[in-house]
Amino acid sequence: MQILMARSIALVFICGLAVPLNAQTPAPAATVFQNVRIFDGKVGQLSGPSHVLIRGNKIERIAATPIATDRSADTVLIEGSGRTLMPGLIDMHWHTTLVRPTAAQALSADVGFTTLVAGAEATDTLMRGFTTVRDMGGPAFGLKRAIDEGVLPGPRIFPSGALLTVTGGHGDFRQRFEVPRIEGMPLARMEQLGASIVTDSPDEVRRRAREQMMQGASQIKLTASGGVASPHSPIDVVTFTEGELRAAVKVAGDWGTYVAAHAYTPASMQRAIRAGAKCIEHGQLMDEATAKLMAEKGVWLSIQPFPEGFEQLLPPGSVEREKMLEVMTGTDRAYRLAKQYHVKTAFGTDIIFSPEWAKRQGSLLVSLTKWYTPAEALAMATGTNAELLAMSGKRNPYPGKLGVIEEGALADLLLVDGNPIEDIKLIEDPAKNFVVIMKDGKTYKNTLPK
Ligand SMILES: [Zn+2]
Numbered sequence: 001m002q003i004l005m006a007r008s009i010a011l012v013f014i015c016g017l018a019v020p021l022n023a024q025t026p027a028p029a030a031t032v033f034q035n036v037r038i039f040d041g042k043v044g045q046l047s048g049p050s051h052v053l054i055r056g057n058k059i060e061r062i063a064a065t066p067i068a069t070d071r072s073a074d075t076v077l078i079e080g081s082g083r084t085l086m087p088g089l090i091d092m093h094w095h096t097t098l099v100r101p102t103a104a105q106a107l108s109a110d111v112g113f114t115t116l117v118a119g120a121e122a123t124d125t126l127m128r129g130f131t132t133v134r135d136m137g138g139p140a141f142g143l144k145r146a147i148d149e150g151v152l153p154g155p156r157i158f159p160s161g162a163l164l165t166v167t168g169g170h171g172d173f174r175q176r177f178e179v180p181r182i183e184g185m186p187l188a189r190m191e192q193l194g195a196s197i198v199t200d201s202p203d204e205v206r207r208r209a210r211e212q213m214m215q216g217a218s219q220i221k222l223t224a225s226g227g228v229a230s231p232h233s234p235i236d237v238v239t240f241t242e243g244e245l246r247a248a249v250k251v252a253g254d255w256g257t258y259v260a261a262h263a264y265t266p267a268s269m270q271r272a273i274r275a276g277a278k279c280i281e282h283g284q285l286m287d288e289a290t291a292k293l294m295a296e297k298g299v300w301l302s303i304q305p306f307p308e309g310f311e312q313l314l315p316p317g318s319v320e321r322e323k324m325l326e327v328m329t330g331t332d333r334a335y336r337l338a339k340q341y342h343v344k345t346a347f348g349t350d351i352i353f354s355p356e357w358a359k360r361q362g363s364l365l366v367s368l369t370k371w372y373t374p375a376e377a378l379a380m381a382t383g384t385n386a387e388l389l390a391m392s393g394k395r396n397p398y399p400g401k402l403g404v405i406e407e408g409a410l411a412d413l414l415l416v417d418g419n420p421i422e423d424i425k426l427i428e429d430p431a432k433n434f435v436v437i438m439k440d441g442k443t444y445k446n447t448l449p450k
Contacts, residue, residue, distance in 0.1 A: 029074045030055045031443065032067055033413075033436075036080035039421060041087040041383035041404040044375030046419060052085060054411045057441035058400070062407055078436060078448065084419050086378065087403050088131025088155075088412035088439060089427075090385035091361065092302050093281060093348025096122060096157060097138040097195070100355045103229065107173060107189055111139070114193070118143050121358065122154030128361050128430045131412035131439045132156040132402055134219075134348070134389065136260065136281060137163030137171065139194035141215050144397070153444050156398050156412075158389055160221035160260070161212035162197045164205060164248060169239040170227025170262060171196030196223075202247035205240075209251040218392040220252045224261040224277070225268030228323045229314065229352065235285070235323050238268045245275030256393040260302065264327055266290045273299050278391060279346075283338075284330035291337035294344075300388050301338050302346040305367045306331050313354050335371040346388045347380045362427040374424035411441040415448075 031054040038047040053061040053069070061067055069075045097118040098106055106114065122143060125133065133155045135144075140159040147154035165171035167179070173190045181198070191197045199205045209220050224240055226233040233239075240248075245261070252259045253276070260279040261272035266287045269280050273293060279300040283290075286301075294301060306328050314321040338345045349364045351357045368377035386403025390396065401409035415436035418426045426433040437445040 030060075030069060031076045031078060031411075031438070031441070032069055033078050033080050033085055033415065034066065036083055036085040036415065037419070038062070038405050039084055039086040039375075039378060040406060041386070042379060044373065044379065044421070046084060046421060049082065050085075052405070052413075054413075054438070054441050057411055059405060059407055059409050059411050059413075062405070076443070078415070078446070080415060083435065084416040084421075085405065086414050086416060086420065087382040087386075087405055087409075088414055088437070089129045089362070089365065089381050090132045090134075090389065090403055091125075091130050091348050091381075092134045092346040092385050092388060093136050093304055093350045094125075094130075094133035095138045095350070095352050096125075096133065096135050096140045096143055098352040099125075099358050101353065103353050106195070106353070111193065115139075115142060119146065119152050119154070121355070122147060122157075123152060124358065125361070126153050126155050126439065126444060127437065128359075129414050129427070129434045129437060130155050130361060131414075131437070132158070132386075132389065132398075134158040134160075136160055136221050136262075136348075136350070137196060141194075144216070148397075153439075156402075156439070158218040158392060158397065159216060160219055161215055161217045162191070162194045162208070163262070164199050164208055164212075164220065164222040165196050166223075166239045166244070167198055167200055168232050169198075169237075170223035170225070170230045170233045172198055172230060172232060174198075176232075199244070202243050205244050205247040206251055209248050213251065213255045213257075213395070216397070217257075218395045218397055219257050219279075220248050220259045221281070222248055222259060222261055224263040224272040225265050226323075227262060227264075228327060229320055231320070235264055235326060238265070238271060240271075242271055242275050245272055245277065249276035255395055257395040258391050264330075269294075273297060279388065281348075282327070282350075284327045284334045286330070286334050286337060288337060288341075291341040291343055295341040298344065300344045300346055300391075301334075302348055302388065303331075303334055303338065304348050304350045305335075305364055305370070306350075307364060307367045310357070313352065313357060332370075339371060344384075344388075345380065346385050347377070348385075360428075362430055366424050366427055369424060375421045377424065378420060378427075411438055413438040 144157040226237040258278035261277040311324040
Protein backbone atom coordinates (compact mmCIF):
# COMPACT_ATOMS: atom_id res chain seq x y z
CA MET A 1 0.00 0.00 0.00
CA GLN A 2 2.79 2.37 1.02
CA ILE A 3 4.72 1.54 -2.11
CA LEU A 4 1.59 2.21 -4.12
CA MET A 5 1.14 5.57 -2.43
CA ALA A 6 4.76 6.52 -2.94
CA ARG A 7 4.41 5.58 -6.58
CA SER A 8 1.32 7.69 -7.08
CA ILE A 9 2.93 10.65 -5.32
CA ALA A 10 5.93 10.30 -7.61
CA LEU A 11 3.58 10.14 -10.56
CA VAL A 12 1.84 13.31 -9.43
CA PHE A 13 5.15 15.14 -9.43
CA ILE A 14 6.34 13.65 -12.69
CA CYS A 15 3.10 14.61 -14.40
CA GLY A 16 3.21 18.07 -12.89
CA LEU A 17 -0.13 17.57 -11.19
CA ALA A 18 1.26 19.03 -7.98
CA VAL A 19 0.62 22.46 -9.53
CA PRO A 20 -2.77 23.65 -8.29
CA LEU A 21 -5.32 22.76 -10.95
CA ASN A 22 -7.51 25.70 -10.13
CA ALA A 23 -5.71 28.75 -11.42
CA GLN A 24 -8.55 31.05 -10.40
CA THR A 25 -9.00 32.61 -7.01
CA PRO A 26 -11.92 30.80 -5.42
CA ALA A 27 -15.15 32.77 -5.59
CA PRO A 28 -16.07 34.58 -2.39
CA ALA A 29 -19.47 33.72 -0.94
CA ALA A 30 -20.65 37.18 -1.87
CA THR A 31 -19.48 40.35 -3.59
CA VAL A 32 -21.21 43.71 -3.27
CA PHE A 33 -20.72 46.47 -5.81
CA GLN A 34 -21.53 49.65 -3.92
CA ASN A 35 -22.52 52.93 -5.48
CA VAL A 36 -22.46 52.04 -9.18
CA ARG A 37 -24.58 53.21 -12.08
CA ILE A 38 -25.84 50.34 -14.18
CA PHE A 39 -26.00 49.81 -17.93
CA ASP A 40 -28.21 46.73 -17.89
CA GLY A 41 -27.59 45.47 -21.45
CA LYS A 42 -31.05 46.56 -22.62
CA VAL A 43 -32.04 50.11 -21.71
CA GLY A 44 -30.11 52.95 -23.33
CA GLN A 45 -29.37 54.91 -20.19
CA LEU A 46 -27.61 54.40 -16.90
CA SER A 47 -29.52 53.74 -13.69
CA GLY A 48 -29.31 56.04 -10.70
CA PRO A 49 -26.80 55.16 -7.97
CA SER A 50 -27.23 51.45 -7.23
CA HIS A 51 -25.88 48.56 -5.17
CA VAL A 52 -25.53 45.05 -6.54
CA LEU A 53 -25.12 41.85 -4.54
CA ILE A 54 -23.49 38.82 -6.19
CA ARG A 55 -23.83 35.49 -4.46
CA GLY A 56 -22.24 32.39 -5.94
CA ASN A 57 -22.30 32.89 -9.70
CA LYS A 58 -25.48 34.98 -9.87
CA ILE A 59 -26.71 38.50 -9.37
CA GLU A 60 -28.90 38.15 -6.29
CA ARG A 61 -30.07 41.68 -5.60
CA ILE A 62 -30.05 45.13 -7.12
CA ALA A 63 -31.09 48.02 -4.89
CA ALA A 64 -31.09 51.81 -4.79
CA THR A 65 -30.06 51.75 -1.13
CA PRO A 66 -27.00 50.09 0.40
CA ILE A 67 -27.35 46.32 0.75
CA ALA A 68 -26.70 45.02 4.23
CA THR A 69 -24.53 41.94 4.24
CA ASP A 70 -23.48 39.70 7.09
CA ARG A 71 -19.97 41.20 6.72
CA SER A 72 -18.45 37.78 7.06
CA ALA A 73 -14.81 37.48 6.08
CA ASP A 74 -15.58 36.07 2.67
CA THR A 75 -17.82 38.95 1.57
CA VAL A 76 -15.98 41.29 -0.75
CA LEU A 77 -17.05 44.94 -0.95
CA ILE A 78 -16.20 46.83 -4.12
CA GLU A 79 -16.64 50.61 -3.85
CA GLY A 80 -17.75 51.72 -7.30
CA SER A 81 -17.63 55.48 -6.59
CA GLY A 82 -20.21 56.14 -9.30
CA ARG A 83 -18.49 54.09 -12.02
CA THR A 84 -20.52 52.11 -14.56
CA LEU A 85 -21.36 48.46 -14.01
CA MET A 86 -22.23 46.70 -17.28
CA PRO A 87 -22.60 43.11 -18.51
CA GLY A 88 -19.50 41.37 -19.87
CA LEU A 89 -19.11 41.71 -23.63
CA ILE A 90 -20.05 38.89 -26.03
CA ASP A 91 -18.39 38.18 -29.40
CA MET A 92 -20.73 36.11 -31.55
CA HIS A 93 -18.20 35.24 -34.24
CA TRP A 94 -14.91 34.17 -32.76
CA HIS A 95 -12.45 31.38 -33.51
CA THR A 96 -10.67 30.67 -30.22
CA THR A 97 -7.99 28.51 -31.82
CA LEU A 98 -7.41 30.60 -34.95
CA VAL A 99 -6.99 34.09 -33.52
CA ARG A 100 -3.25 34.07 -32.85
CA PRO A 101 -1.51 31.71 -35.25
CA THR A 102 -0.88 32.60 -38.88
CA ALA A 103 -2.80 30.49 -41.39
CA ALA A 104 0.35 28.49 -42.15
CA GLN A 105 1.01 27.87 -38.43
CA ALA A 106 -2.59 26.81 -37.88
CA LEU A 107 -2.23 24.08 -40.48
CA SER A 108 1.31 23.01 -39.72
CA ALA A 109 1.82 23.30 -35.95
CA ASP A 110 1.21 20.37 -33.61
CA VAL A 111 -2.04 20.37 -31.65
CA GLY A 112 -0.30 20.98 -28.32
CA PHE A 113 1.26 24.21 -29.53
CA THR A 114 -1.97 25.40 -31.14
CA THR A 115 -3.95 24.72 -27.99
CA LEU A 116 -1.50 26.44 -25.66
CA VAL A 117 -1.46 29.51 -27.89
CA ALA A 118 -5.27 29.46 -27.91
CA GLY A 119 -5.23 29.24 -24.11
CA ALA A 120 -3.04 32.31 -23.78
CA GLU A 121 -5.31 34.15 -26.19
CA ALA A 122 -8.41 33.06 -24.24
CA THR A 123 -7.00 34.67 -21.10
CA ASP A 124 -6.34 37.89 -23.01
CA THR A 125 -9.84 37.74 -24.50
CA LEU A 126 -11.33 37.67 -21.01
CA MET A 127 -9.04 40.51 -19.96
CA ARG A 128 -10.44 42.59 -22.82
CA GLY A 129 -13.83 42.26 -21.14
CA PHE A 130 -15.23 39.58 -23.45
CA THR A 131 -16.71 37.14 -20.97
CA THR A 132 -18.43 35.01 -23.64
CA VAL A 133 -17.57 34.04 -27.20
CA ARG A 134 -19.44 31.90 -29.70
CA ASP A 135 -16.82 29.82 -31.47
CA MET A 136 -17.71 29.60 -35.15
CA GLY A 137 -15.37 26.78 -36.08
CA GLY A 138 -12.27 25.17 -34.67
CA PRO A 139 -11.13 22.63 -32.11
CA ALA A 140 -12.42 24.51 -29.06
CA PHE A 141 -13.88 21.67 -26.96
CA GLY A 142 -10.73 20.98 -24.92
CA LEU A 143 -10.03 24.64 -24.35
CA LYS A 144 -13.62 25.22 -23.25
CA ARG A 145 -13.38 22.37 -20.79
CA ALA A 146 -10.09 23.64 -19.37
CA ILE A 147 -11.56 27.11 -18.87
CA ASP A 148 -14.79 25.79 -17.35
CA GLU A 149 -12.81 23.58 -14.96
CA GLY A 150 -10.66 26.51 -13.84
CA VAL A 151 -7.38 25.34 -15.34
CA LEU A 152 -6.90 28.75 -16.92
CA PRO A 153 -8.90 31.99 -17.15
CA GLY A 154 -10.89 32.54 -20.33
CA PRO A 155 -14.34 33.40 -21.60
CA ARG A 156 -17.36 31.14 -21.70
CA ILE A 157 -17.27 29.33 -25.05
CA PHE A 158 -20.31 28.30 -27.10
CA PRO A 159 -18.49 25.85 -29.40
CA SER A 160 -19.49 24.76 -32.91
CA GLY A 161 -16.63 22.29 -33.19
CA ALA A 162 -15.49 21.63 -36.74
CA LEU A 163 -17.37 23.69 -39.27
CA LEU A 164 -19.04 21.67 -42.01
CA THR A 165 -18.09 22.43 -45.59
CA VAL A 166 -18.17 20.79 -49.05
CA THR A 167 -15.36 19.88 -51.42
CA GLY A 168 -13.95 23.22 -52.57
CA GLY A 169 -16.07 25.12 -50.07
CA HIS A 170 -15.00 27.66 -47.46
CA GLY A 171 -12.98 25.80 -44.87
CA ASP A 172 -11.64 23.19 -47.33
CA PHE A 173 -7.96 23.95 -46.85
CA ARG A 174 -6.71 20.89 -48.73
CA GLN A 175 -4.04 21.26 -51.36
CA ARG A 176 -4.85 20.45 -54.97
CA PHE A 177 -2.78 17.27 -54.78
CA GLU A 178 -5.07 15.93 -52.06
CA VAL A 179 -7.94 15.36 -54.49
CA PRO A 180 -9.55 13.18 -55.68
CA ARG A 181 -10.60 11.86 -52.29
CA ILE A 182 -11.35 8.16 -52.19
CA GLU A 183 -13.58 6.57 -49.58
CA GLY A 184 -11.48 5.32 -46.68
CA MET A 185 -8.66 7.80 -47.22
CA PRO A 186 -7.19 9.37 -44.08
CA LEU A 187 -8.70 12.68 -43.03
CA ALA A 188 -7.06 15.91 -44.16
CA ARG A 189 -5.05 17.94 -41.65
CA MET A 190 -7.84 20.46 -40.95
CA GLU A 191 -10.21 17.54 -40.34
CA GLN A 192 -7.83 15.77 -37.97
CA LEU A 193 -7.53 19.01 -36.00
CA GLY A 194 -11.30 19.39 -35.81
CA ALA A 195 -11.19 22.77 -37.55
CA SER A 196 -13.41 21.97 -40.54
CA ILE A 197 -14.68 18.86 -42.25
CA VAL A 198 -15.71 18.09 -45.82
CA THR A 199 -19.20 16.63 -46.25
CA ASP A 200 -20.60 15.94 -49.71
CA SER A 201 -23.97 14.30 -49.17
CA PRO A 202 -26.86 14.53 -46.70
CA ASP A 203 -25.63 11.28 -45.11
CA GLU A 204 -22.15 12.68 -44.55
CA VAL A 205 -23.60 15.94 -43.25
CA ARG A 206 -25.69 13.99 -40.73
CA ARG A 207 -22.73 11.98 -39.48
CA ARG A 208 -20.39 14.95 -39.15
CA ALA A 209 -23.04 17.17 -37.56
CA ARG A 210 -23.84 14.46 -35.02
CA GLU A 211 -20.13 14.08 -34.28
CA GLN A 212 -20.00 17.77 -33.32
CA MET A 213 -23.12 17.45 -31.17
CA MET A 214 -21.66 14.39 -29.46
CA GLN A 215 -18.57 16.38 -28.50
CA GLY A 216 -20.65 19.18 -26.98
CA ALA A 217 -21.38 21.64 -29.79
CA SER A 218 -23.93 24.26 -28.81
CA GLN A 219 -24.85 24.89 -32.46
CA ILE A 220 -23.86 23.63 -35.91
CA LYS A 221 -21.83 25.89 -38.16
CA LEU A 222 -21.64 25.28 -41.90
CA THR A 223 -20.43 27.30 -44.86
CA ALA A 224 -23.22 27.89 -47.40
CA SER A 225 -21.20 30.19 -49.65
CA GLY A 226 -17.59 30.61 -50.64
CA GLY A 227 -15.36 32.44 -48.21
CA VAL A 228 -12.50 34.86 -47.87
CA ALA A 229 -9.67 32.93 -46.25
CA SER A 230 -10.04 29.67 -48.21
CA PRO A 231 -7.82 29.02 -51.18
CA HIS A 232 -10.28 27.31 -53.56
CA SER A 233 -13.54 28.97 -52.69
CA PRO A 234 -14.79 31.98 -54.70
CA ILE A 235 -17.22 34.22 -52.78
CA ASP A 236 -20.02 33.86 -55.33
CA VAL A 237 -20.26 30.06 -55.15
CA VAL A 238 -23.32 28.53 -53.47
CA THR A 239 -21.94 25.43 -51.82
CA PHE A 240 -24.28 23.02 -50.03
CA THR A 241 -27.37 21.74 -51.82
CA GLU A 242 -30.69 22.39 -50.12
CA GLY A 243 -30.93 18.69 -49.22
CA GLU A 244 -27.56 18.79 -47.50
CA LEU A 245 -28.50 21.94 -45.62
CA ARG A 246 -31.77 20.37 -44.51
CA ALA A 247 -29.86 17.36 -43.18
CA ALA A 248 -27.81 19.63 -40.91
CA VAL A 249 -30.87 21.58 -39.82
CA LYS A 250 -32.62 18.31 -38.92
CA VAL A 251 -29.72 17.08 -36.79
CA ALA A 252 -29.41 20.44 -35.01
CA GLY A 253 -33.17 20.53 -34.49
CA ASP A 254 -33.23 16.99 -33.11
CA TRP A 255 -30.62 18.14 -30.57
CA GLY A 256 -32.73 21.18 -29.72
CA THR A 257 -30.42 23.73 -31.28
CA TYR A 258 -29.87 25.51 -34.61
CA VAL A 259 -27.69 25.90 -37.68
CA ALA A 260 -25.63 29.04 -38.23
CA ALA A 261 -24.77 29.34 -41.93
CA HIS A 262 -21.79 31.29 -43.21
CA ALA A 263 -23.06 33.08 -46.34
CA TYR A 264 -22.20 36.35 -48.09
CA THR A 265 -24.45 36.44 -51.14
CA PRO A 266 -28.23 36.68 -51.57
CA ALA A 267 -28.44 33.28 -53.33
CA SER A 268 -26.52 31.42 -50.62
CA MET A 269 -28.30 33.24 -47.79
CA GLN A 270 -31.72 32.55 -49.25
CA ARG A 271 -31.00 28.86 -49.81
CA ALA A 272 -29.79 28.47 -46.23
CA ILE A 273 -32.87 30.26 -44.91
CA ARG A 274 -35.18 28.08 -47.06
CA ALA A 275 -33.52 25.01 -45.58
CA GLY A 276 -34.15 26.25 -42.03
CA ALA A 277 -30.92 27.91 -40.88
CA LYS A 278 -31.77 30.26 -38.00
CA CYS A 279 -28.70 32.45 -38.24
CA ILE A 280 -26.66 33.84 -41.13
CA GLU A 281 -22.99 34.53 -40.45
CA HIS A 282 -21.64 37.58 -42.34
CA GLY A 283 -24.24 38.54 -44.99
CA GLN A 284 -22.18 41.53 -46.14
CA LEU A 285 -23.35 41.18 -49.76
CA MET A 286 -27.06 40.80 -49.02
CA ASP A 287 -29.70 42.65 -50.99
CA GLU A 288 -33.04 44.16 -50.11
CA ALA A 289 -35.07 41.02 -50.87
CA THR A 290 -32.86 38.96 -48.56
CA ALA A 291 -33.09 41.51 -45.75
CA LYS A 292 -36.89 41.42 -46.08
CA LEU A 293 -36.90 37.63 -46.03
CA MET A 294 -34.73 37.54 -42.90
CA ALA A 295 -36.97 40.00 -41.09
CA GLU A 296 -40.08 38.07 -42.11
CA LYS A 297 -38.67 34.72 -40.95
CA GLY A 298 -36.99 36.10 -37.81
CA VAL A 299 -33.59 34.84 -38.97
CA TRP A 300 -30.59 36.36 -37.19
CA LEU A 301 -27.89 38.29 -38.99
CA SER A 302 -24.56 37.74 -37.23
CA ILE A 303 -22.51 40.34 -39.07
CA GLN A 304 -19.10 41.89 -38.42
CA PRO A 305 -18.13 45.52 -39.05
CA PHE A 306 -14.85 44.62 -40.87
CA PRO A 307 -13.15 48.02 -40.53
CA GLU A 308 -10.77 49.67 -42.95
CA GLY A 309 -7.46 47.84 -42.99
CA PHE A 310 -9.04 44.51 -42.00
CA GLU A 311 -7.85 43.09 -45.33
CA GLN A 312 -4.34 43.24 -43.87
CA LEU A 313 -5.18 39.99 -42.09
CA LEU A 314 -4.46 38.37 -45.45
CA PRO A 315 -1.22 38.36 -47.44
CA PRO A 316 -0.62 41.33 -49.78
CA GLY A 317 -1.52 40.60 -53.41
CA SER A 318 -3.32 37.37 -52.52
CA VAL A 319 -6.69 36.28 -53.91
CA GLU A 320 -7.85 36.08 -50.29
CA ARG A 321 -7.11 39.77 -49.73
CA GLU A 322 -9.02 40.66 -52.92
CA LYS A 323 -11.99 38.67 -51.67
CA MET A 324 -11.87 40.44 -48.32
CA LEU A 325 -11.96 43.82 -50.05
CA GLU A 326 -14.95 42.67 -52.10
CA VAL A 327 -16.83 41.63 -48.98
CA MET A 328 -15.89 44.85 -47.16
CA THR A 329 -17.54 46.96 -49.87
CA GLY A 330 -20.89 45.48 -48.82
CA THR A 331 -20.61 46.09 -45.08
CA ASP A 332 -22.17 49.55 -45.02
CA ARG A 333 -25.13 48.56 -47.18
CA ALA A 334 -25.75 45.38 -45.20
CA TYR A 335 -25.93 47.26 -41.88
CA ARG A 336 -28.24 49.86 -43.42
CA LEU A 337 -30.56 47.17 -44.80
CA ALA A 338 -30.55 45.32 -41.47
CA LYS A 339 -31.59 48.51 -39.70
CA GLN A 340 -34.17 49.47 -42.30
CA TYR A 341 -35.93 46.10 -42.16
CA HIS A 342 -35.41 45.49 -38.43
CA VAL A 343 -33.47 42.28 -38.97
CA LYS A 344 -32.35 40.76 -35.64
CA THR A 345 -28.67 41.68 -35.68
CA ALA A 346 -25.81 40.33 -33.58
CA PHE A 347 -22.27 41.62 -33.14
CA GLY A 348 -19.11 39.65 -33.73
CA THR A 349 -15.60 40.26 -35.04
CA ASP A 350 -14.26 37.14 -36.86
CA ILE A 351 -10.66 38.16 -36.14
CA ILE A 352 -8.32 35.38 -37.26
CA PHE A 353 -4.60 34.87 -37.71
CA SER A 354 -3.65 38.14 -36.00
CA PRO A 355 -2.73 38.87 -32.38
CA GLU A 356 -2.52 42.56 -33.34
CA TRP A 357 -6.12 42.69 -34.48
CA ALA A 358 -7.23 40.66 -31.47
CA LYS A 359 -6.14 43.58 -29.32
CA ARG A 360 -8.62 45.68 -31.27
CA GLN A 361 -11.61 43.44 -30.53
CA GLY A 362 -13.25 46.25 -28.52
CA SER A 363 -12.46 48.80 -31.23
CA LEU A 364 -14.54 46.79 -33.68
CA LEU A 365 -17.48 47.14 -31.33
CA VAL A 366 -16.86 50.89 -31.15
CA SER A 367 -16.87 51.03 -34.96
CA LEU A 368 -20.56 50.05 -34.91
CA THR A 369 -21.27 53.67 -34.04
CA LYS A 370 -21.15 54.32 -37.78
CA TRP A 371 -24.67 52.84 -37.80
CA TYR A 372 -25.84 52.72 -34.19
CA THR A 373 -25.85 54.93 -31.12
CA PRO A 374 -23.29 53.92 -28.47
CA ALA A 375 -26.10 52.56 -26.29
CA GLU A 376 -27.46 50.48 -29.21
CA ALA A 377 -23.99 49.12 -29.98
CA LEU A 378 -23.39 48.18 -26.33
CA ALA A 379 -26.82 46.57 -26.06
CA MET A 380 -26.10 44.54 -29.21
CA ALA A 381 -22.82 43.20 -27.76
CA THR A 382 -24.52 42.23 -24.50
CA GLY A 383 -28.28 41.70 -24.15
CA THR A 384 -29.03 41.15 -27.85
CA ASN A 385 -26.12 38.78 -28.46
CA ALA A 386 -27.25 36.78 -25.44
CA GLU A 387 -30.69 36.30 -27.03
CA LEU A 388 -29.00 34.56 -29.94
CA LEU A 389 -26.87 32.47 -27.55
CA ALA A 390 -30.08 31.32 -25.87
CA MET A 391 -31.17 29.73 -29.17
CA SER A 392 -28.90 26.82 -28.23
CA GLY A 393 -31.73 25.70 -25.93
CA LYS A 394 -30.80 22.63 -23.92
CA ARG A 395 -27.39 22.57 -25.62
CA ASN A 396 -26.56 25.88 -23.94
CA PRO A 397 -23.52 24.95 -21.84
CA TYR A 398 -24.22 27.76 -19.35
CA PRO A 399 -27.91 27.72 -18.48
CA GLY A 400 -28.92 31.05 -17.00
CA LYS A 401 -29.28 34.58 -18.27
CA LEU A 402 -26.27 36.18 -19.91
CA GLY A 403 -25.68 39.68 -21.28
CA VAL A 404 -27.89 41.54 -18.82
CA ILE A 405 -27.74 42.95 -15.32
CA GLU A 406 -30.87 41.82 -13.56
CA GLU A 407 -31.64 39.79 -10.47
CA GLY A 408 -31.08 36.10 -11.13
CA ALA A 409 -28.78 36.62 -14.14
CA LEU A 410 -25.30 35.08 -14.30
CA ALA A 411 -22.70 37.41 -12.84
CA ASP A 412 -20.52 38.36 -15.84
CA LEU A 413 -19.73 42.00 -15.14
CA LEU A 414 -17.42 44.87 -16.01
CA LEU A 415 -16.83 47.90 -13.84
CA VAL A 416 -15.95 50.72 -16.23
CA ASP A 417 -14.05 53.82 -15.15
CA GLY A 418 -16.41 56.27 -16.84
CA ASN A 419 -19.69 56.24 -18.73
CA PRO A 420 -19.41 54.16 -21.93
CA ILE A 421 -22.74 55.46 -23.24
CA GLU A 422 -21.32 58.98 -23.27
CA ASP A 423 -17.84 57.87 -24.28
CA ILE A 424 -17.91 54.48 -25.98
CA LYS A 425 -14.20 54.79 -26.77
CA LEU A 426 -13.56 53.66 -23.19
CA ILE A 427 -14.14 50.14 -24.58
CA GLU A 428 -11.04 50.49 -26.77
CA ASP A 429 -8.69 50.48 -23.79
CA PRO A 430 -9.83 47.67 -21.51
CA ALA A 431 -6.51 47.48 -19.65
CA LYS A 432 -7.03 51.02 -18.39
CA ASN A 433 -10.80 51.42 -18.25
CA PHE A 434 -12.19 48.03 -17.16
CA VAL A 435 -11.17 48.22 -13.51
CA VAL A 436 -13.05 45.08 -12.47
CA ILE A 437 -13.73 42.03 -14.64
CA MET A 438 -15.98 39.34 -13.20
CA LYS A 439 -17.11 36.11 -14.84
CA ASP A 440 -19.44 33.60 -13.24
CA GLY A 441 -19.24 35.47 -9.95
CA LYS A 442 -15.43 35.28 -9.80
CA THR A 443 -13.27 38.37 -10.00
CA TYR A 444 -10.47 38.00 -12.55
CA LYS A 445 -9.29 41.58 -12.37
CA ASN A 446 -9.60 44.35 -9.80
CA THR A 447 -7.30 47.35 -10.08
CA LEU A 448 -9.22 49.52 -7.63
CA PRO A 449 -7.16 50.69 -4.66
CA LYS A 450 -7.71 48.26 -1.79
ZN1 LIG B 1 -15.42 33.03 -39.18
